[in-house]
Amino acid sequence: MKRSSVILRSFIESRRWWPHLLVISALNLISLVLALAYPLPMKIAVDSALENQPLPRFFSAFSSRTDSGFSALGIAVGLLLVIALVAAFQGLASWLLQTYIGEKLVWDFRAKLLNHVQRLPLAFHDHYGAADSVYCIQHDAPSIQYVVLQGILPLALAVFTLAGMIFITVRIDPTICLIALAITPILFVLSMASSRVVRLRSRHIKELDSTAMSVVQEVLGFIRTIKAFGQEHREYERFVRHSSKRLAGQIRLSRLQATFSTLIGLVVAGGTAATLYVGVLHVRAGRLSIGSLLVVMAYIVQMYQPLQALSTKTSDLQTWLASLERTFRLLDQPPEIAESPSAISLEHAQGTVEFRDVSFRYGNSYHGLQNISFSISAGSRVGIVGGTGAGKTTLLNLIMRFYDPDEGQILLDGIDIREYRIADLRRQFATVLQEPVLLDASIAENIAYGKHTASDEEIVAAARSACAHEFICTLPEQYDSGVGERGARLSGGERQRISLARAFLRDSPILILDEPTSSVDTITEDSILTATELLMQKRTTFMIAHRLNTLRSCDTILVLERGKLVEVQTPKDRMVGPVPQL
Numbered sequence: 001m002k003r004s005s006v007i008l009r010s011f012i013e014s015r016r017w018w019p020h021l022l023v024i025s026a027l028n029l030i031s032l033v034l035a036l037a038y039p040l041p042m043k044i045a046v047d048s049a050l051e052n053q054p055l056p057r058f059f060s061a062f063s064s065r066t067d068s069g070f071s072a073l074g075i076a077v078g079l080l081l082v083i084a085l086v087a088a089f090q091g092l093a094s095w096l097l098q099t100y101i102g103e104k105l106v107w108d109f110r111a112k113l114l115n116h117v118q119r120l121p122l123a124f125h126d127h128y129g130a131a132d133s134v135y136c137i138q139h140d141a142p143s144i145q146y147v148v149l150q151g152i153l154p155l156a157l158a159v160f161t162l163a164g165m166i167f168i169t170v171r172i173d174p175t176i177c178l179i180a181l182a183i184t185p186i187l188f189v190l191s192m193a194s195s196r197v198v199r200l201r202s203r204h205i206k207e208l209d210s211t212a213m214s215v216v217q218e219v220l221g222f223i224r225t226i227k228a229f230g231q232e233h234r235e236y237e238r239f240v241r242h243s244s245k246r247l248a249g250q251i252r253l254s255r256l257q258a259t260f261s262t263l264i265g266l267v268v269a270g271g272t273a274a275t276l277y278v279g280v281l282h283v284r285a286g287r288l289s290i291g292s293l294l295v296v297m298a299y300i301v302q303m304y305q306p307l308q309a310l311s312t313k314t315s316d317l318q319t320w321l322a323s324l325e326r327t328f329r330l331l332d333q334p335p336e337i338a339e340s341p342s343a344i345s346l347e348h349a350q351g352t353v354e355f356r357d358v359s360f361r362y363g364n365s366y367h368g369l370q371n372i373s374f375s376i377s378a379g380s381r382v383g384i385v386g387g388t389g390a391g392k393t394t395l396l397n398l399i400m401r402f403y404d405p406d407e408g409q410i411l412l413d414g415i416d417i418r419e420y421r422i423a424d425l426r427r428q429f430a431t432v433l434q435e436p437v438l439l440d441a442s443i444a445e446n447i448a449y450g451k452h453t454a455s456d457e458e459i460v461a462a463a464r465s466a467c468a469h470e471f472i473c474t475l476p477e478q479y480d481s482g483v484g485e486r487g488a489r490l491s492g493g494e495r496q497r498i499s500l501a502r503a504f505l506r507d508s509p510i511l512i513l514d515e516p517t518s519s520v521d522t523i524t525e526d527s528i529l530t531a532t533e534l535l536m537q538k539r540t541t542f543m544i545a546h547r548l549n550t551l552r553s554c555d556t557i558l559v560l561e562r563g564k565l566v567e568v569q570t571p572k573d574r575m576v577g578p579v580p581q582l
Contacts, residue, residue: 006321009328010147013109020101021153027094028157032164034087041083042294045076102145110141113327119335122402123362131214136330140206143323151317169299172292173282176275180300183271187264194260194318201253202322208246215239275300337404339422346424350413351378351509351540353399358408360398369394370563372408376556378509381541383551386560392544395560396512399542400429430508432532434515436499438487443472444479446487446498450506458505465534466500467527493528500531511536513543 014021117133125133169177219226219235226235279296282288288296354375361368369391376382384392397403398410401417410417417425430450438446447462448454454462459479463469471494475481487495503511513532533553545551559567 006324006328007147007152010144010324011152013112013144014105014148016108017101017105020097021148024094024097024101024149024153025156027090027097028153029160030090031087031094032157032160034083034090035164037079037083038298040295041076041080042298044079045073098149102149105145105148106142109144109327110137113137113141113330116331116333116335120333121335121337122397124333126362129214131217132210133330134217135206135210135213136327139209140323140327143320143327146320147317147324151320155317169296172296172299173279173288176278176282176296176300179278180271180275182274183267186267190260190264190267194257196318197256198253198318201249201256202319203325205246205249205253206322206326208242208249212239212242212246215242272300337401337418337422340419343421344415344419346412346420346428349428349509351380351428352376352411352413353510353540354409354411354414356409356411358398358405358410360394360403360405360407362394367391367394368563369398369405372565374556374558374565374568376540378413378540379538380556381536381554382543383554383557384542384544384560385551385557389562390560391563392560393514394563395558396514396542396544399510400431400512401425428508429510429512430503430506431512432496432499432503432514432535436487436495438483438490438495438498440483440485442477442480442482443475443498446483447479447501447505450502454505459501462501462505463497465504466497466531468494468497468501471497496528497531500528500535504535509539511539511541513541513545515544 113133114137117137166177166181169180215235215238219239226232276297279288279293283290283293352375355372358372359368359370367389372391372395384395386392394403398405399417401410401422404418412420412425412428439449444456444459447459451458456479460469463472463479472478472481481489483489483495483498487498490498536553543551543554551557555570557567557569558565559569
């Protein structure tokens with residue numbers, strides 16, 4: 001992505017705050033006027049107060065004829081105080097506004113990134129994992145405030161300041177101005193060389209930093225497994241190894257930036273020395289007064305500041321642009337599965353499901369489904385069996401449209417699911433997974449996750465139906481009790497019953513059960529099966545299971561093998577044939 005396009009896009013992303021940015025720009029212009037006026041008190045003090053030269057025309061009305069020197073000194077001191085006072089208020093207002101806008105910019109941008117990441121297809125998350133997206137949201141997103149507030153606006157101010165300084169300096173002494181500007185080509189070459197290298201290396205460092213962060217995320221996510229196998233030191237070494245690469249890259253980059261900064265400083269010092277030498281010669285020749293020389297030198301120093309800023313800020317800007325480039329690359333990922341512009345709404349499905357010659361493959365792998373066809377009537381109970389990698393979970397993912405089939409059609413109530421609005425389609429499903437997913441929130445919030453408008457009475461009723469109310473009432477805060485991260489404060493059976501309560505409350509016409517009793521004891525399994533039996537009533541149910549007692553109530557059993565549907569059993573088939581091997 002080109003640097004100019006990243007800058008333009010960052011500016012477009014901040015369009016909500018353009019009025020505020022205009023106020024900041026106005027404050028910056030005030031600082032420009034103050035910078036141009038700052039050397040004036042020194043000129044008045046030297047030329048008019050010490051050498052009795054006439055005051056500038058604007059200030060002559062404020063001078064006393066009897067003691068012009070003393071009046072000039074008073075004007076110089078008063079003007080200096082006024083400039084300092086206005087500069088203090090301008091700086092305070094600018095700082096407060098920039099802090100507020102900067103935080104709001106980052107807050108908006110992070111929220112947009114998170115909202116977009118949630119809508120990316122599962123294939124993206126399967127391929128890239130979560131660590132890089134988390135790094136983009138947390139560490140790359142803040143660069144937008146640096147680019148806009150500390151990059152674009154300061155650079156624009158530097159250009160205007162430079163133009164103003166050049167204009168005034170030319171009017172005082174054109175020769176000195178030309179000598180001062182002679183270093184500009186050198187600074188331009190240094191800044192261009194620096195920016196190109198810095199951006200490439202910053203991009204590489206960001207990738208290394210993201211990799212190191214992924215190690216941390218994996219360690220914290222699998223801490224029980226790591227402790228069980230005693231691999232703490234190994235994970236520590238893995239993190240140190242990745243972090244060391246990032247550290248070495250950052251040190252090399254800092255050394256490079258320091259080198260360029262030193263070269264820029266030396267060039268500026270050389271230009272200042274040359275202008276001072278020529279200025280003194282002009283004073284001796286009577287072409288300049290001492291006060292004018294002081295003004296010129298003050299302007300030259302201030303003129304070099306924007307030149308130096310243009311050179312050094314360009315280097316900093318590349319680091320921020322490298323971060324923004326990563327965030328824009330994430331935003332450019334196509335969201336979710338494409339929804340038809342003429343997608344139809346779906347309030348409540350009947351639950352008839354049909355697969356017509358459906359094939360699907362994960363990228364270039366051989367895993368997936370091949371030419372699957374079957375038809376399920378509304379309210380049926382369907383068991384799905386097969387070995388590991390047979391395609392059971394893939395089939396359920398296709399029904400919920402987490403992926404689109406490569407070939408064939410999936411119909412819900414006789415209509416291709418690609419014709420429905422995605423949000424409406426997903427509301428037709430309630431899921432109970434092998435490993436229930438709970439948020440670090442209260443039990444009530446977890447039960448109401450699929451229906452946030454649920455009343456307390458509805459939440460309690462769902463918990464009773466899931467055989468969860470009894471154990472919830474034994475907790476210190478009952479329904480307000482926190483479950484911990486991923487439900488760590490609850491047992492496996494308790495987590496599963498909370499998941500069942502969530503499905504009851506959602507009250508969707510199609511139920512997805514993925515091994516709901518595989519990780520619980522026999523007693524807990526009985527209570528979960530009782531709740532599950534109640535939940536399946538009048539709902540189309542798809543159930544993956546490896547225990548025969550969970551499949552006996554199924555109307556149809558789909559037997560999958562290596563992505564192919566090898567057998568469809570009905571109750572009549574099971575009366576005369578063997579139970580499918582699990």
